[in-house]
Amino acid sequence: MKHNKNPNALLSVTKLDRRAFLKLTGYAGGGLMLGITVGCSPEEPSSAQSQPARADAFAPNAYVQITEEGITIYAPSPEIGQGVKTSFPMIVAEELDAAWEDVTVIQADIDAERYGRQAAGGSAGIPRAWMPLRQAGAVARHMLVAAAAARWEVDATELETLDSTVIHAATGRTLSYLELAREAADLPVPDVDDVTLKDRSQFRLLGKRIGGVDNTPLVTGAPLFGIDTRLPQLLYATYVKCPARGGEVESANIDAVKQLPGVVDAFVLEGNGNSRELLPGVAIVAVDTWSAFKARATLEVVWDESRAAKDSTSSTRARALELARTEGDDEIVDDGDVEDALAEGKQVSGFYEYAFVSHAQLEPQNTTAWWHDGIMELWAPTQSPQRAQSMVADLIDLDEDEVTVHQMRAGGGFGRRAINDVVAEAVVIAKRFDRPVKLTWKREDDMNFDFFRAGGFHALTGAVDADGRISAWRNHFISFTHGGGRPVIGGSIRSSIDPGPFVDNYRITQTLMPWQTPCGPWRAPGSNVIAFVHQCFLHELSTAAGRDHLEFLLDLMGEPRWLDEGNARALNTGRATAVIKLAAEKAGWGRALPDGRGLGLAFYFSHAAHIAEVAEVSVDADKRVTVERVTVGVDVGPIINLSGAENQVQGSVIDGLSTMLDQAVTFEQGRAQQTNFHQYSLLRMPRAPDVDAHFIISEFPPTGLGEPALPPLAPAVANAIFDATGERVRRLPISHAGWV
Amino acid sequence: MRLNVNGQDHEVDVVHDDTPLLWVLRDHLGMVGTKFGCGIGMCGACTVHIDGQAAFSCSVRAADLEGRAITTIEGLAAADGTLHRVQQAWADQDVAQCGYCQSGQIMRATALLEKHAKPTRQEIDEAMAGSVCRCGTYNRIRLAIEDAAGISHEA
Structure with missing residues (x-):
């Protein structure tokens, strides 16, 4: 991923341009102070929300603004449920030494110059922002201390800070940050290297349980999400595309629809040839959402499907079963001599497979676009607002500063909103009107026009030697390509993939089958399926060796070491061992269980996070699986917000379980066969296990927690089902293998 | 049509007499706390109360609700802004991740507690099965409901 060229650039500005600041914080008025991002009501257009920022505000960088009235911290990145609207400002507040209850958080608008990368994905937010956010808080604190030192005519080293206050202990004098803001604003902004950051042992706020900054608006139903956007004279649109991806409009009864x-209005849009942007289709624009949706029932489109997807999951599965008998043409890695080792050891084989799945983020795709005054103004729930901005500029031939993107809270992302196709559609539709237009996808659109998590197949053979250790590992990974020889997103496999570094004779080959329907990033891409395959097969090998899986895994990890010395985002076997032991101990690994009950253990390293999970499962005579409890051991370095971190772990486990039990999208003639939630089951409360999260607070750099707790879940549960029943689970969802 | 929402009468003109309550609330009355998720009564994001019963507002025609008492998430807190105990429990337990389903979850939980002041865990699970949380906050939803009901949490 691309790194911000200079993460400190935002702090090297010596004096803030007040006019630029005013422009940027124009939305920082009214409702925002109550914690509501864009509370556009019909009576109150968004532009009327602008309130001038105080000219005497102390704003030493893009994140902190202090006036006599309060402390504001700007949250730069999209909030999609991963908690960054709370955790990022907490990092600033920690170094600022602001009392959390004194802080008002405002979602920043898009500005790459001020904020660098503003995006949600790859669990990269926290590790990327950690130092810049700390420095932003520390610089502000440094200047407030300097202002107090000047006022009191004492040396700054005599001063300390606590709860938004500078304290001179020797004399007992105190000044609040609010009182100091005006003087601090006149001081030069120091170089970040001249400012001391806290030692982690001095943290007061980080690691505590802090409630989300939007909790009150959320529980009262206040407008927060993209879909909640309301503007004067708003029009409502729906957009109908060919159900087989890539089909074009041959003809449509537009005139009849217009009369409804x-x-x-109703009109045909040509696509721009890019399925990540604008596919061909028919737009219907109406006075309310229901009128638009209802008109779809009358719309008749003749599609030209000559270039459309013909994908069929039944055909590709049949082909994969044939291919599994051979090795793949593409060699990913070939260490040692796998064939010799297989011949000498005790062999195990297994064919693993997993289905395509949908993101099913609960807020349907939507964007509100308003073309006015030469500006395309957008309210979009997106994971990649900056890419949306540049895409829109290209699409309708504007400069980027003529495209304004308001970051709206997103009702789930999971990778789906990394792609801004709905933004492109909304913009091209809205460009034809002088009124704002909200485009809302139906759930059926979301199900059919997803960028799916790719299915895949793995033919595995391995062996254990006389000592019960893995002596050989061979995997033929059968996946998909959109053409050009590259795997689809989520369909690639790294040569260093776990357990490769621990196995001398290790071979992975790959075959790619053609596939046209777009695939995309889905929570922990790649890892979310490879973890299932490899961690289950490891269990097959430990079972073949007659060894306890905990003991086997710990032995596999060996002595504590970095697998890539000097890379703090590499797997560290000591950290792995610690979380495996922690999860096992907390789950009561090794205890006697009644018939039909089992424990399963899996470890997986992804996104620089070390996470182990133990699932306790009951299975009845009808093969009905109940996951009773999941125990998780986590090492992601420091914890920013304990409440948020625990929530992410619990949610990832539930998501992993929901997906493995019964989620699949199948395709015939390029059409997704599942159209809505009656055919695509999301886990409901009666099947939700208790999830216990245990954290090791380590001294390593922090990493994100939006994704990495998901991958270990499926293998932990599958291994537990084997423990309970003696039957292997090699297919996801498990409902496709007869489990209920 | 005339609808009673959160104790107030609203005169609403809609284009289609089969317009679901959900879209009358969101598009015509500007009450966007009630969410659109699936449109077929499978996800529960649109849950409101009709005469005190939890109902999918996406699957009921607004025109059929004249004379009925409709309560939405916007009508749950007291007039002075004091949160309903269920809302307060939700905030205290920091339930939400993305938060999109939560107004529907809160409406369903509130209807449950009106009927069963002290529901068992099984009663909670069964009553809440009509609302999906895609982020998987079920552990905390249980805690929040137990808090609101004054039930001590199971170990």
């Missing part, structure tokens, strides 16, 4: 009650 409530319909304002």
Whole structure:
């Protein structure tokens, strides 16, 4: 991933341009102070929300603004449920030494110059922002201390800070940050290298349980999400595309649709040839959402499917079963002599497979676009607002500063909103009107026009030697390509993939089958399926060796070491061992269990996070699986917000379980066969296990927790089902293998 | 049509007499706390109360609700802004991740507690099965409901 060229650039500005600041914080008024991002009501257009920022505000960088009235911290990145609207400002507040209850958090608008990368993905937010956010808080604190030192005519080293206050202990004098803001604003901004950061032992706020900054608006139903956007004279749109990806409009009964009650206009859009942007289709624009949706029932489109997807999951599965008998043409890695080792050891084989799945983020795709005054103004729930901005500029031939993107809270992302196709559609539709237009996808659109998590197949053979250790590992990974020889997103496999570094004779080959329907990043891409395959097969080998899986895994990890010395984002076997032991101990690994009950253990390293999970499972005579409890051991370095971290772990486990039990999208003739939640089951509360999260607070750099607790879940549960029943689970969802 | 929402009468003109309550609330009355998720009564994001019963507002025609008492998430807190105990429990337990389903979850939980002041865990699970949380916050939803009901948490 691309790194911000200079992460400190935002702090090297010596004096803030007040006019630029005013422009940027124009939305920082009214409702925002109550913690509501863009509370646009019909009576109150967004532009009327602008309130001038105080000219005497102390704003030493893009994140901190202090006036006599309060402390504001700007949250730069999209909030999609991963908690960064709370955790990022907490990092600033920690180094600032602001009392959390004194802080007002405002979602920043998009500005790459001020904030660098503003995006949600790859669990990269926290590790990327950790130092810049700490430095932003520390610089502000440094200047407030300097202002107090000047006022009191004492040396700054005599001063300390606590709860938004500078303290001179020798004389007992105190000044609040609010009182100091005006004087601090006149001081030069120091170089970040001249400012001391706290030692982690001095943290007061980080690691505590802090509630989300939007909790009150959320529980009262206040407008927060993209779909909640309301503007004067708003029009409502729906967009109908060919159900087989890539089909084009041959003809449509546009004139009849235009006559329907409530319909304002209907028209055909040509695609721009890029499925990540604009596919061909028919737009219907109406006076309310229901009129637009209802008009779809009358719309008749003849699709030209000559270039459309013909994908069929039944055909590709049949082909994969044939291919599994051979090795793949593409060699990913070939260490040692796998064939010799297989011949000499005790062999185990297994064919693993997993289905395509949908993101099913609960807020349907939507964007509100308003073309006015030469500006395309957007309210979009997106994981990649900066890419949305540049894409829109290219799409309708504007400069980037003529495209304004308001970051709206997103009702789930999971990778789906990394792609801004709905933004492109909304913009091209809205460009034809002088009124704002909200485009809302139906759930059926979301199900059919997803960028799916790719399915895949693995033919594995391995062996254990006389000592019960893995002597050989061979995997033929059968996946998909959109063409050009590259695997689809989520369909690639690294040569260093776990357990490769621990096995001398290790061979992975790959075959790619053609596939047209777009695939995309889905929570912990690649890891979310490879973890299932490899961690289950490891269990097959430990079972073949007659060894306890905990003992086997710990032996595999060996002595504490970095697998890539000097890379703090590499797997560290000591950290792995610690979380494996922690999860096992807390779950009561090794205890006697009644018939039909089992424990399963899996470890997986992804996104620089070391995470082990133990699932306790009951299975009845009808093969009905109940996951009773999941125990998780986590090492992601320091914890920013304990409440948020625990929530992410619990949610990832539930998501992993939901997906493995019964989620699959199948395709025939390029069409997704599942159209809505009656055919695509999301886990409901009666099947939700208790999830216990245990954290090791380590001294290593922090990493994100939006994704890495998901991959270990499926193998932990599958291994537990084997423990309970003696039957292997090699297929996801498990409902496709007869489990209920 | 005339709808009673959160104790107030609203005169609403809609284009189609089969417009679901969900879209009348969101598009016509500007009450966007009630969410659109699936449109077929499978996800529960649109849950409101009709005469005190939890109902999918996406699957009921607004025109059929004249004379009925409709309560939405916006009507749950007291007039002075004091949160309903279920809302307060939700905030205290920091339930939400993305938060999109939560107004529907809160409406369903509130209806449950009106009927069963001290529900068992099984009663909670069964009553809440109509609302999906895609982020998987079920552990905390249980805790919040138990808090609101004054039930001590199971170990």
